[in-house]
Every structure is written in C-alpha cells, then in structure tokens.
Amino acid sequence: MKALLLSCVAGSSIAVLAAPADFIRPPPQWQVALSQPASDGTTKDIIANGKGAAIACAGCHGAEGMPPTGAPFPRLAGLPPEYMAKQLFDYRDGTRPSAVMEPIAKALSNAEIGSIARHFGAQPAPAVKSQVSAHRGAQLALVGDNSLAIPACAACHGANDIGGGPILPPLGAQPSAYTIAQLQAFRSGERHNDDGAVMRELSKRLSDADIQAIASYFE
C-alpha cells in the first residue's frame, strides 16, 4: 500500500496509510449449495423417509410441501428455494433456533439442502385467499402504521402474495399458528436470522393483538 502525503488544511500533514477495504464478498453457503447437483431419487427418498437423524420432511410438511389442514407447520410448496436453503443453514448455525429443525439441518449435506429446497420450490403454490378487509391485519399487511414507523408487510414480502424476491418469502397460505410463532420468535430475539434486524425490530412494536391480526390476514 502506497503511502500518500496529504497536505492538510491546518497546515500539518497526515500520512494516509489506511489500507482500502476489500469490498468483494464470497457468496453465502446456501447459494453455493443450491447450485450443487444431487440425485433426484435420493432427494425424494429423504423427503419421504428421512436420513439418519433427519426425519422425513413429508411427515410434517407433506411430500408436495402442503401440511395437513390445521397443522401448525409451514407450507413449503412454491416458496423460493433460496429462502428455504438459507433457512436450513440458519437452523444449522442457530440463528433460527428450532429443536426439531436443527438436527435435521445438521444431518443433511449441503448438496441435500440445495436439492430439497429446489424440490419444494418447484411444487405449485396453493391459491391465496383474496382478502379485502378494513381490519387491522389488512392495514399492517398493505399500508403499515405511521405512528409506529412500521412499513407494510407487502413492502418487502410482496402484494398479492408474490413474495419479495429470493429470500423474502410470500406470507400467504401459512397456518396462523406458524406466523404467530415466528413473529414472537423475532420479537424475543430468539430467531435472529433476519437481515439488518428488520423483523426483530418491527415485531417489537407489534402488540399480541397485532400479531394475531397479521396471522389471521395471511392464513
């Protein structure tokens, strides 16, 4: 690193030695995992029957990513593979703690995480209920709350349940118990895999009634 003498306005001189930062970052592990090949037969076998400590995905989430009606497990069908792969890595490293999912994520190889995420991402997403309503859930979902400095859920997660990009999941057609549990986990800080602490912060400003209203809206 070349030292450059800089004439300072005060008349003194400052030696500029600071090394420039390296701005290039390697891709995250989940991104690499998604591009790794895995045999289709193995993927379907893990989903249906599990693998070692990893119990079968289908047991809770359904083989096509649709959990049984009334179950508290999230639907995976049609969620972005990038989002699901990232979550599995986050279960592994504890930024999204879960007694059930952590051992599963740890038992899967990187390539298996990638292929399972691709599988569920390829399943057709369920139809989302068309909701036009004046209740609090609709306000928070579509408009936000100025006095609490809360933007609309749709700002990031997309209106009409299209999602907001590869790692911003669509929120619709999820069991309300699941949505409530996640907002509570963000609010307590137990779940902390959100970028920039966005969800941890916003969920702190939501009352229990607000969380219930959002969950009902998206169910």
Add this chain to the structure above:
Amino acid sequence: MARVMPAVDVVLVGGGWTGSVIGKELAAAGQRVVVLERGQPRWTSPDFAAPGVRDELKYTRRHELHQNTAMETYTFRNRVDQVALPMRRWQFAYPGNHLGGAGVHWSGAYYRWDPVEFKLRSHYSKRYGAAIFTDDITAQDWPLTYDELEPYFDRFDRLVGASGLAGNLKGVIQPGGNPFEPWRSNPYPNPPMKVPHAPALFGEAAAKLGYHPYIQPTALSTRPYVNSEGLRMNSCVYCGFCSNFGCEQFAKASPQVCILPAALKLPTFELRTGAHVLRVDLDKDRKAARGVSYVDGAGMETFQPAEVVVLCTFAINNTRLLLLSSIGTPYDPSTGKGVVGRNYTHQTSSGVSLFFDESTNINPFMGAGAVAVTMDDFCSDNFDHGPLGFVGGGYIQIQVVSGAPINNRPTPPGTPAWGSAWKKAAQRYYNHSIPITITASNLPVRGGYLSLDPTYTDAFGESLLRITYDFSDNDIKLSKFLTEKGTQIGRAMRGVQLAVGGPRTKPYGVAAYQSSHINGGAAIGADPGTSVVNRFGQCWDVPNVFVTGAALFPQNSCYNPTGTIGALAYWTADAIKRDYLRTPGRVIA
C-alpha cells in the same frame, strides 16, 4: 383585502429540512411557530407504502414530488444578451415540493463539506497564488469555519441516523474509512451500507490503482435506530427506490421520519400545508419584516404577522422570495454591484459509461439511492492543483441508484436509438452496464446570477426566477481531468469491455440532469458588499429575516449539500435563540 391570521413569533416558509429543524428548535424554546408548506402533507404510511410508491412513471417521469412547473418554474439563459425561456419539464434538477421537500425524494448521500470549502479563495490563493482564480470567478470565503460547524454536523448526524465508517476521528485516521474525511468528534451513529457488486468492483480497481475507495456515508439507516428526537428509523432494505421516491421503510432520513412527529407534539408548533408564500412583507422603511403573505389551499390571500421570518424553501427559491420582497440590493452583472442573486452555482457532473461482459451481473435494481463505493483522492484540495491550473475537485464513484425500467436502458455509443438493433442492445446491456459517476464542484462566475424574469410569471402572477449561467473554463478543465481519471479506473475494472467517458462541456444547459444541487443567490459572507446574509444566515438589510439552505452557498462543493445544510440549520437556530431573541431587530454581532 387579505385575511389576517393571529400573530406568531416566528413564521418559517417551507416544510423541508431547515424549516422543520429550526421550527422545532424555536418551538421547543417557547416561541410560537408556524411552518408554511406550499405542498400537501405526505407521510410514510400511507402515502409511501409499497408497492404503490414504486411507480417510476408517477414519481420520476411525472415528477410527483417535485415542484409543479405548471405553477412555478425557472427561466434560463446562458448570457445576459439572450432571452431566457421557462423550463416546462424538469431535466436539470428536481426542486422539491410537498411536506419534507427535497428531503423526501433525495438519495440520502450524506457528506460534510471539506474544511477547504469554507475558505476556498484564501486557501487556494495561499497555496497556489491568487492567479489560480481567473478574473471571472466570484468565489469567496465563508464567514465561518468547518471547526465552528463541527458540533452542528455531529448533531445533524444523530438526527438523520447517518451511516458510515469514520475516516478521521478527532484528527486520527481510522482504518477502512475515508482518509480524506474532515475530522469528526464522534463515529457515525450507524455502520456503513452493504456493498453491491458494481461498487465492489469499482473499489477493487480503485484500490489497485493506489486510490482510497470507501463506502459512501448515507442518511439511510443501516440498523434499527432511535434518533436524537426519540423517533424510530428502520434498516434500509435496499429496495432501490430512493431517488425521486418517498422511502417506504422509515429508513431514509426525511423531516417526516426524523423530526416532524416530535415537532407536532409541541403546543407551540403549527404546520400549515397548502400555503404558498408570495412574499415577505416589510414595514415602511423596509428595515423590518411584518410577516408573510400567502395563498392558502382554497385560494384565499392571507397575511401571517410574525416577529421573525425564516426562509426555508427549496434552495434558490429563497433567493426569489428575497427579490419578490425587495429585500437587499439585486445583483447587477454589468457593474458587479448588488448582492441578491449573485454566486449562482450548480454542479459539474460527468460520467463514464461502463459495459461489461455477460458473466458480470450488475443487478442495478439491487441498491439504494446512495449506496456507493467512492473515493475522495481528487476532491477539494486533496491533490496538487499547481500543475493543473484549476480550482476544485470531485468524487468518483459507482452508486447503484436504480434499475428502474423506463430510465435505465444503457446501450453503447453507436447503438441505434430505436428498432430491433436498439432492442437487442437494451436487452444485452440492462444487467451488464452501470456508469461511474463524477460529482464535482462548481464555481460562480461574474456573469452568472439569479434575477426576476421580466416576462414570465407563475400561477399567481409573480415573476419567475431567471437563471443566467455558463460554466467557467476552470470547471471544464476540472471535468476533463476527473473524467479521464474515472475512465482509467473503469478500464481497470474486472469484466469491463468498454468504458466511455463523457466530460461536461460548454455551454451549461438545463436539458440534462446534473444534480438537484442548485445554489446561491443569498451568499453568506462577512461583507455586506458581497453577501446577503451574515454568518448566522441573517439578512444584513432586514435583520428579522433569516435565510437557510443552499441559497447561502457562495460556491458549490463536490459534496452533496444536505449535511452542511442541516448543520447550518442548527447553527442558525442556536444563534436566534442565543443572540437574536435577546436583542431582536438587530444584526447579530
């Protein structure tokens, strides 16, 4: 006969950054304050809720948050022997309108001006000899220093939730920051932005060439933040809709996110929107203002009596109000006498278009208005101007402003402007092109000034503001120098197949965007013969009128103005509270 409102202590014209800051400060000190905003009230929720706010046609093309040219615009000419014509559609700059003003639709690039900018003429004259300024240049020193303003910069940092990595803490250069940064008493309240791919490639190449790239400071919060007013800001989510848009996330600093909710809780603070101010009304001997006249939302002419008037409109609109109110002597370019309107400046901006191979994905939609890797090696007086023979400098950077589909259609030079060849190139390059942008200082010239147009009027029948300006040779040389440096960096970047520099050329025009930083006309100074206001922004001729914002700039820096404008607003508010109110009606010594 105009309706007369109950008298107040202070009336502020304009509900942007300076009106909000000074209005809140004075209201908190017990003054009865009214802020008059010509536009409509706009709040983050519901007005800027996504996805509705991400409408390029509405906000960028049709100028939803910009001054309405059908109501009020500027006329323009290069020289005094030409007839100025009105701008019907904004191209050269985007003057703000509505609550929050340009503080809503800005990008959030956040700088402090370099100490040299405050003593430009004396610094350069001392180091290089007075002849480095050609005779046509009317640049002049500020009557205050960076060191005096530093505590106010610090204060504004904590209002806007500034994000960055300090480069110079109390004179000690910090690793990873900008080594050319002016000293600061505290670190930035929030860490720097994440770096998108194109700025990262720029930083890599610039560092390889021996320069000092760093992450541009912003007024976009990078983490949940409670500001100095106790108001909440959220993390920026890099949605890419900053410039020309309201921020949907409460992440980009704006008056309505950072200060107005606190101000509106004060019983002494009133905000009146839809109030278009026509003039400051003076008493008979024109030594004191009585208040202001405005037209309200229903079209009724109204007089607001006040003890103090503070002009807080968008930049050079303050100069127009001074001229319409007959405050101070208008500048005459033929004699060089008079002060109101002198020292108009804009920006000497240029760019280098970069076209990449198809394996380099720029993803121009993944960004934020001010997320950039930038370098100050050629800013201010950070390099030897002696052999170059010009004054000033500029920053060179890649900033991922927007991939918005109407505007962002980069094609290499020589591509047909329409038809299948254009479509093919537009598709090929959408994700494989981005410019290096160069933002440079701009010097005032003797023949450049602001005045009332003799022909064209606004919707209320008042004369429009006329801009007369052309670049000095100084700034053309500067632009050529910086654009060559930028082109060299572009050619050193990985993946770049073609780098085409486009330096600024004469004449200065208003048909291409340069920046929204239009300045001057109410220069701040120590000498009433060459300035409109004293070091506190107080009018020499009418001491109960204060002027704020970029109208005060005697010349423009390469650095974006908002940080300095915010610091000055707190500086002026303190002077009014501490000095003016003790001896009202007098020029503060």
